[in-house]
Amino acid sequence: MAIHNGVTRRFAFRAGLVALSLALAACGSSDPAAEGESDPPAGDSSGPITITYAGAAYAADQIQPVLDAFMDAHPDITVEYESVPFEDFNSVLAARLSNASDAIDVFDVDMPRTDAYMARGWLADLTQTFPDLAESVDPGSLEAATVGDQLVTMPYQTSTNIMYYNASLLEAAGVPLPSADPAERLTWEEVTEQARAAQEAGAQYGIVFDQIDRYYQLEPLAISTGGGPGATGESNLEPDVTNEGWIKAFDWYGSLFADGLSPRGVAVAETPEMFAAGQTAFYVGGPWWGSMFVDNADLQFGVAPFPAFEGGEPATPTGGWSLGMNPKADEETAAAVATFMKFMGVDDGGYAQYLTALAVPPSNLEGSGKFYDSEVFTDSRFAGVVDLMKDELANTATLRLQTVGYVEFEDVMTKAFSDIINGTDAADALKTAEADLVEAWAKFQ
Amino acid sequence: MSTMSSTGPRARTRRHRNALAAVAFLAPTLALIIVLRIMPTATAAGDAMRSGLPGSLAPPEFVGLEVFGRLFQSESFWQSVRQTLVFNLLVNPLQILIALLLAVLLTRNLPASGLWRTLIFLPSAVPLAGSTIIWGIGLRPEGPVNGLLDLAGMTTQPCFTSPDQVIASMIILASWIGVGYWMVFLIAGLKDISPVYYEAACIDGAGPLRTFFSITLPMLRRPLLFVLVADTVANFVLFAPVHILTGGGPEKQSNFLMYDIYNRGYQLSDPYTSSAELLVLLALMIVIVIVQFRLLGSSDAGE
Numbered sequence: 191m192a193i194h195n196g197v198t199r200r201f202a203f204r205a206g207l208v209a210l211s212l213a214l215a216a217c218g219s220s221d222p223a224a225e226g227e228s229d230p231p232a233g234d235s236s237g238p239i240t241i242t243y244a245g246a247a248y249a250a251d252q253i254q255p256v257l258d259a260f261m262d263a264h265p266d267i268t269v270e271y272e273s274v275p276f277e278d279f280n281s282v283l284a285a286r287l288s289n290a291s292d293a294i295d296v297f298d299v300d301m302p303r304t305d306a307y308m309a310r311g312w313l314a315d316l317t318q319t320f321p322d323l324a325e326s327v328d329p330g331s332l333e334a335a336t337v338g339d340q341l342v343t344m345p346y347q348t349s350t351n352i353m354y355y356n357a358s359l360l361e362a363a364g365v366p367l368p369s370a371d372p373a374e375r376l377t378w379e380e381v382t383e384q385a386r387a388a389q390e391a392g393a394q395y396g397i398v399f400d401q402i403d404r405y406y407q408l409e410p411l412a413i414s415t416g417g418g419p420g421a422t423g424e425s426n427l428e429p430d431v432t433n434e435g436w437i438k439a440f441d442w443y444g445s446l447f448a449d450g451l452s453p454r455g456v457a458v459a460e461t462p463e464m465f466a467a468g469q470t471a472f473y474v475g476g477p478w479w480g481s482m483f484v485d486n487a488d489l490q491f492g493v494a495p496f497p498a499f500e501g502g503e504p505a506t507p508t509g510g511w512s513l514g515m516n517p518k519a520d521e522e523t524a525a526a527v528a529t530f531m532k533f534m535g536v537d538d539g540g541y542a543q544y545l546t547a548l549a550v551p552p553s554n555l556e557g558s559g560k561f562y563d564s565e566v567f568t569d570s571r572f573a574g575v576v577d578l579m580k581d582e583l584a585n586t587a588t589l590r591l592q593t594v595g596y597v598e599f600e601d602v603m604t605k606a607f608s609d610i611i612n613g614t615d616a617a618d619a620l621k622t623a624e625a626d627l628v629e630a631w632a633k634f635q
Numbered sequence: 636m637s638t639m640s641s642t643g644p645r646a647r648t649r650r651h652r653n654a655l656a657a658v659a660f661l662a663p664t665l666a667l668i669i670v671l672r673i674m675p676t677a678t679a680a681g682d683a684m685r686s687g688l689p690g691s692l693a694p695p696e697f698v699g700l701e702v703f704g705r706l707f708q709s710e711s712f713w714q715s716v717r718q719t720l721v722f723n724l725l726v727n728p729l730q731i732l733i734a735l736l737l738a739v740l741l742t743r744n745l746p747a748s749g750l751w752r753t754l755i756f757l758p759s760a761v762p763l764a765g766s767t768i769i770w771g772i773g774l775r776p777e778g779p780v781n782g783l784l785d786l787a788g789m790t791t792q793p794c795f796t797s798p799d800q801v802i803a804s805m806i807i808l809a810s811w812i813g814v815g816y817w818m819v820f821l822i823a824g825l826k827d828i829s830p831v832y833y834e835a836a837c838i839d840g841a842g843p844l845r846t847f848f849s850i851t852l853p854m855l856r857r858p859l860l861f862v863l864v865a866d867t868v869a870n871f872v873l874f875a876p877v878h879i880l881t882g883g884g885p886e887k888q889s890n891f892l893m894y895d896i897y898n899r900g901y902q903l904s905d906p907y908t909s910s911a912e913l914l915v916l917l918a919l920m921i922v923i924v925i926v927q928f929r930l931l932g933s934s935d936a937g938e
Contacts, residue, residue: 281901309688310904455775455796597689601902605884612796612885622886629709630903633688 239526240268244286244297246279247347247511256544260533267526276300280597287312287516295519296527299343301334301509302590302600309594309634313342314515319528320344326536330587331553335512343512344531345553346541350582351400351407351507352575353381353497354465354473354483356393357490360384363391363471368494370574372581375495375504378411378442381472385451388471396451398461400475403607405600406507407474410588411439413505414498419591420603421627426593427634429627431603431620439499440607440616447611454611465491477579478549480566493575496582508587510550551583598630676917682910689904702911711887712895712912716919718802719871719891723923726806727867730813734862737814738821739851752822759816767876770808771795798886805889808876813869817862824858825851860931864924871920892916 245253250273257269272294274282279300286293299307307313317340324332331345353376357367365384368376376384385396401407409419417435422428430436446452453464465473466482468489473479474496483489498504513534515527534541539557542548548561562576591599606623610616683702687695706712737755741748758766773780774794781791794804828851836846852859872893877883883890883898890898892912900909 280904284901284904306689453777454793455777598903601898605882605887608882608884609798609886612793612798614798614886619886626711629711632705633686633905 238266238268239522240270241295241523241526241530242270242272242293243530244272244274244279244282244294246274246276246300247298249273252545255546256534256541259544260530263533264529267529269530283307283312287518295516295523296530297514297516299512299514301331301345301348301512302592302596304334304343304512305337305592305594306596307514308337308340308342311517312514314517314519314524315340315342316344316515316528316531317341320532320536323536326540326555327553328555328558328583330508330583330589331510331512334509334589334592343514344535345510345512346535347510347550348553348583348587349476349478349508349510349550350579350587351410351474351476351496352578352582353494354475354479354491355494356388356465356468356471356473357492358468359388359391359393359471363387363393367492370493370495370578372495372504372578372585376497377500378414378497379500381497382442382446382451385471386449389451393471394469395453395464395471397446397472397474398452398456398464398470400461400473400479401458402452402456402461403604403611404458405603405607406509406590408439408443408603408607409590410496410505410507411443411499412436413588414502415439416502419588420599421591421593421595425634426591427595427631429624429631431606431627432617432624436620437617440610440620442499443607444610444613444616448613452611454613476550477567477575480564480569480572480575481549484566484569484571489571491571493572493578495578496586504586505588506582506586507590508583509589510553512553551579595627595631595634599627602626602630676914679910679913682906683914686907695907702907706908706911706915711890714887715890715892715895715912716915718888719893719916719919722802722805722873722889722891723867723870725802726809726870727863729806730810730817730866730870731859731863733810733814734817735821735855735859737818738825739847741818742822742825752818756815756819758812761812763812763875764879766812767808767879770804770811770876771880774804774807795880796885798884798888801881801885801889805873805876809870809873813866817866820858820862821855824855827858828854856931860927863927863931867923867927868920871916871923892919 243257247253250271253271253273257271260269261267279298280303283294283297287297299313304313320341323335323341323344327335327345328348331348335341335343335345353368355368360367363384365387368374381397385393389396399407405420412418412420412431412435415435415438417433417437417439418430419426420429420431420436422430447454456464461473462475462479462482464470465475465479466486466489468486483491495504496506513531515524515531519527535554539560540552540554542552542554542557542560548564551558551561562580566572567575590596593599602623605626606619609619609622682695684697684699685695686698686702741752741755745751761769772778774792775781776791776793776796780794784791792800794800832850832854833846836850841849873891874893874897877889877891877894878897881889883894893916896909896912896916899905899912
């Protein structure tokens with residue numbers, strides 16, 4: 191009953207807002223001051239407005255302090271947040287942007303999907319709205335937010351990866367603890383051997399990848415062997431995942447599971463627990479698990495750089511989230527969304543300052559200072575992590591494949607990686623993937 | 636004289652009123668059938684003839700049968716069809732056989748048969764997603780089932796993570812839920828058979844096997860037909876376990892049509908190929924259901 195009432199009330203509220211904004215649009219559409227400014231016009235002068243924000247990066251309770259701060263600063267704009275699970279995000283966007291013109295006004299954009307979303311007509315052009323963005327955000331984020339020479343999203347969060355190790359398990363195996371210095375980066379070959387030693391000395395798992403079957407974390411393996419990002423050609427629409435480098439990288443990755451160093455049948459969401467519970471010698475993952483690991487006072491861990499293959503170049507995952515605007519948003523809504531985007535990505539260092547704990551570096555340069563100052567990194571077990579992350583973001587960070595066919599690419603690659611994990615020969619799985627990619631990308635040719 | 640009165644004006648009004656009443660009673664159902672069945676199918680048929688870039692907001696262009704042409708050339712589509720048929724050829728007879736055995740067993744005068752029935756039926760009261768997660772954890776390589784196998788000194792099994800075992804694992808999962816559910820319909824059917832027939836068979840000296848094949852099975856044909864058709868339809872559109880546990884893998888062995896339709900339509904934002912594939916699935920199901928009606932329903936007319 192309560193749910194019913196709530197829904198009805200919200201519906202009535204929405205309907206009222208639509209009527210209101212229509213009336214406002216009729217009165218205020220000829221306002222010339224609203225155009226051509228780097229500082230987008232706030233909804234302030236034009237009365238209250240509600241924008242709907244669909245997000246996959248943060249849970250509703252995590253992002254709420256940011257939204258509250260925004261609504262305090264801009265009392266006329268209400269942001270309604272809808273948290274969508276990452277797995278369902280594409281399908282939700284497809285349904286809500288295609289079918290209902292005003293259902294979602296602003297939404298999270300997974301950076302590698304920017305080209306695809308742009309080609310689908312899901313993104314409004316922001317080039318005029320934020321002409322000076324280069325001054326505020328890191329170059330990688332800006333590159334990820336740009337398609338051709340159009341700025342199409344507001345980047346707000348990027349990422350990097352590190353390797354955690356369980357000091358107790360390594361010591362028990364007589365393995366020297368790795369350094370956090372990027373100059374002393376371990377090779378995957380060394381890590382494999384040490385993981386095996388740790389497992390023989392009692393660790394349940396030798397090495398576990400955080401994003402166990404996702405291209406985000408596995409692309410650097412292929413980069414490091416010289417296999418490239420997975421596609422070549424003018425628009426990155428010629429699949430290239432069966433070269434020597436890819437096969438070498440994924441033969442190795444498959445062997446981790448065949449040899450029992452990594453567990454099969456585990457979902458991405460379950461991996462951090464395995465390290466937090468003290469069962470795993472090496473855990474390759476995001477700094478965002480830091481607070482979870484720090485909370486366990488008995489967990490003796492340390493951090494080291496994301497390894498590279500022997501003789502190969504180091505590469506680390508990067509990229510994160512931007513904000514996109516529904517191109518169908520009316521003028522009033524677009525102005526409110528632009529105000530919100532600026533608040534998230536630009537104003538005083540961006541959204542990061544309102545979060546109590548920062549899991550990943552913000553794209554905003556000023557805001558990233560707050561990330562590096564996070565209390566979690568002052569824990570002695572995290573020694574050296576700040577310099578390490580800065581170094582990786584500056585030198586080894588590798589953006590994911592930028593192609594209009596990224597959605598298909600990720601779908602196909604995730605399945606190939608799952609098969610490799612489950613014991614399919616890497617060369618076979620990648621060959622199937624390449625054939626699937628040719629088929630899936632035919633429509634873009 | 637009856638012919639006279641049936642064409643009289645009063646009879647005509649009555650017939651007229653009867654027809655009106657029939658229309659009034661049928662209208663809601665007809666409306667629902669049109670809105671929920673015929674219209675979506677027509678939409679799918681329309682979409683299947685169009686093409687556009689995935690997720691694009693630009694209006695799609697009409698391409699006739701081109702989408703079907705592309706679909707029929709796709710190796711992974713045919714693999715999907717094959718796997719769907721293999722799964723259904725195995726799971727449906729198996730489920731119905733077990734459901735029938737249980738139904739027969741539990742209509743005997745067993746002690747606490749109500750309790751057994753409840754226990755066997757219970758899994759179908761659990762939401763499919765819940766059962767899926769339970770079995771996913773249960774059958775995972777380091778899960779409890781393998782723990783028991785290990786304790787018993789047997790080799791552990793990869794189940795859902797092996798291309799050779801994923802269909803069998805799906806069958807176990809689907810049957811755990813389905814068997815109890817279909818059993819209930821068959822029990823109702825068994826209870827409907829008049830005891831007179833059994834008494835007669837008994838007097839004629841028929842043994843239990845003869846009684847089963849000559850009395851029980853023929854008298855059960857109608858509920859069996861219903862169960863067979865409904866079970867087939869349910870298993871053809873089985874989706875949640877694939878979505879939650881395997882994503883169509885390993886090696887596309889569980890990439891059944893229903894999941895592939897979802898994946899193309901929503902994950903890859905390609906409603907056109909998805910609609911074409913949906914029509915193929917629909918056609919396939921219609922053919923199979925017609926065959927089932929022929930097999931089990933044919934002699935109904937002779938009764």
